[in-house]
Amino acid sequence: MNERPYSMKEALLFTQRIGQLSKALWKSIEKDWQNWIKPYDLNINEHHILCIAYQLNGASISDVANFGVMHVSTAFNFSKKLEERGLLTFSKKENDKRNTYICLTEKGESMFLSIMAEFNPNNSSAFSAALPIKELYGKFPELLEVMTVVKNIYGDDFMEIFEKSFTNIEDNFVEVNGQLRQNDPVPVK
Secondary structure: OOOOOOOHHHHHHHHHHHHHHHHHHHHHHHHHHHHHHHHHOOOHHHHHHHHHHHHHOOEEHHHHHHHOOOOHHHHHHHHHHHHHOOOEEEEEEOOEEEEEEEEEOHHHHHHHHHHHHOOOHHHOHHHHHHHHHHHHHOOOOOOHHHHHHHHHHHOHHHHHHHHHHHHHHHHHEEEEOOEEEEOOOOOOO
């Protein structure tokens, strides 16, 4: 007989809990995200593609699909809409003709930076809900266990891009008068 380190009841309860919690959290985040980007006539997939294009600076459609947790055709179709609006360009690399790459145009980068500047934590239900924990313990909730679950589902490459995107935000943005602004690039000497 195969001895498992868990019971069927434990497996079912964990799966149901994480599913219900994820759905409830996503519903709140989705509403807040849609409200944040509404003035820019974007949907969540389009905004997410702009974010990925900004963070990865020359992402392939496959990268967008993987990191954006969307089907390749979804990533391509929404990227095409962004290209039609003049926010992205498509290209092929000399050494990689199989993959299609996207890059933000000046207009796309400008829109992305405007959206970042418009971020208001008071409009985030998840952020507001986490504030009592920050006030009580001096820090926001740790997400290490959830990140480990995601890593075990999507792999190391996903987590590397995940971490890189947040490092890029930390390195490339500063707060000026309560708004996020792009750091001034360091002039090359």
